[in-house]
Amino acid sequence: GDSVTQMxxxxxxxxxxxxxxxxxxxxxxxxxxxWYVQYPGEGLQLLLKAxxxxxxxxNKGFEATYRKETTSFHLExxxxxxxxSAVYFCALxxxxxxxxxxxxxGTTLQVKP
Amino acid sequence: xxxxxxxxxxxxxxxxxxxxxxxxxxxxHDKMYWYQQDPGMELHLIHYSYGVNSTEKxxxxxxxxxxxxxxxHFPLTLESARPSHTSQYLCASxxxxxxxxxxxxxxxRLTVL
Numbered sequence: 001g002d003s004v005t006q007m008x009x010x011x012x013x014x015x016x017x018x019x020x021x022x023x024x025x026x027x028x029x030x031x032x033x034x035w036y037v038q039y040p041g042e043g044l045q046l047l048l049k050a051x052x053x054x055x056x057x058x059n060k061g062f063e064a065t066y067r068k069e070t071t072s073f074h075l076e077x078x079x080x081x082x083x084x085s086a087v088y089f090c091a092l093x094x095x096x097x098x099x100x101x102x103x104x105x106g107t108t109l110q111v112k113p
Numbered sequence: 114x115x116x117x118x119x120x121x122x123x124x125x126x127x128x129x130x131x132x133x134x135x136x137x138x139x140x141x142h143d144k145m146y147w148y149q150q151d152p153g154m155e156l157h158l159i160h161y162s163y164g165v166n167s168t169e170k171x172x173x174x175x176x177x178x179x180x181x182x183x184x185x186h187f188p189l190t191l192e193s194a195r196p197s198h199t200s201q202y203l204c205a206s207x208x209x210x211x212x213x214x215x216x217x218x219x220x221x222r223l224t225v226l
Contacts, residue, residue: 043217099144099207106154
């Protein structure tokens with residue numbers, strides 16, 4: 001079945017460092033891909049999405065490109081801030097009528113001043 | 114901004130009690146979901162609904178039950194709470210089209226003593 005694999009956390013970075021969180025997927029067909037962020041004590045918020053190959057999603061300085069050839073959707077940010085500390089989830093939508101999302105296991109990011 | 118609400122935000126309850134976790138959304142979304150989030154942050158889909166009078170079991174077996182009598186309301190009930198039910202419960206909703214993002218509520222953190 002469809003699945004999403006994220007890099008293991010926690011990831012600890014200093015402020016202004018470059019961030020990459022790897023995400024790869026297995027799916028039949030052409031799923032839509034998402035990155036969600038969860039701040040402490042809150043629900044998930046959509047960070048960015050891409051619906052077809054070579055699409056680049058971007059928001060708040062974060063970017064991810066839908067790479068069909070490598071089945072990847074890696075999250076990047078050029079300069080992280082302490083306020084980016086959160087748990088990041090990669091997810092895919094199977095495009096069926098259920099609208100179900102399949103989530104990766106989440107990657108905790110801690111940014112130190 | 115997403116308008117999806119969960120109450121209570123925190124609940125501590127004794128074993129054997131019946132509890133209902135409330136979830137409401139004001140976006141008119143047909144699809145609604147319940148996730149259980151374990152301490153390792155991984156998300157597991159336990160119930161979903163396509164619309165009024167529709168309920169389906171998710172990927173993770175759960176002793177909870179759900180109902181969908183109104184579009185905006187998707188409560189989750191545990192008839193007899195046990196310590197193994199201690200977890201974070203997240204509700205989400207999405208529009209009817211297959212690729213729509215899911216909007217999440219803030220979650221209910223349940224502790225069963």
